[in-house]
Amino acid sequence: MPSSEAVESRTVRVPTRRYFATSPFPKIKLCSDNKLVLAFPSLQHINERSTGAAVCILESHAPHVENKVRGLVRMVQVAPDLTIVDLSIRGLSPGTYHATVRETGDISNGPESTGGIWEALKAKKDGTACRGIFGTVEVSKGGVGAVFLDKPIQVWEMVGRSMVVAKQQDGKFDKDDPDTLVGVIAR
Secondary structure, eight states: OOOOOOOOOOOOOOOOOOOOTTSOOOEEEEOTTSOEEEEOTTSOSOOSSOOEEEEEEEEEOOTTOSOOEEEEEEEEEEETTEEEEEEEEESOOSEEEEEEEBSOOOOEEEETTSOSBTTHHHHHHHTOOOTTEEEEEEEOTTSEEEEEEEESOOHHHHTTOEEEEESSSSSOOOTTOTTOEEEEOBO
C-alpha cells in the first residue's frame, strides 16, 4: 500500500540556449537553500546567486515586415557589477550590427524615439568607456547572429530603458528600416 506521507516536489525550469565554441558551458548547482545557481567557469569571483535578471524582445517597426519579432536579449546579473548578456537575432541582412542601451524606454516611434545612448555624455565628460554601448554582433548570410557578453553594469540600471540593434551605432534611425530592431528592457 502506498505511503500517505506528503512528498514535496519542485520543478526547476532552465531556459535552453545555444553555446558557441568561445563560450563556456555553465555548471548548474542546487544550493542547500534551494536556489538554482549557474556558474560560468571562465568568470572569477561570481556570487553564489543571481542578483537580477531582465529580458528585451527586439522587434522591427517597419510596416512591411510580416514577422516583427526578430530577436531576444537575456541579461542575468551574476555579481554586484557584472551582468551576462545573451543577444540573439534572426531575419536580418548580413553584416555587423551595434547593440546599444538608450536613455529612454519610449519606442512609440520605433528607434527614433529612444533618445541617445545611455550615459554617452557622462562617459565623454569622464573620459571613460560608455556603458550603454554593448558591442557588436555579426549576422551571417543566413540572417542569424548571436553574441554572449559580460558588462560591468547592474540590471536595475537598465530596466525601463530601450535597446536598439542596428547597422549604425548612433545617429538618426529610420523606423521603416527592417534591419533596425528595438525593444524595452523589462524584468
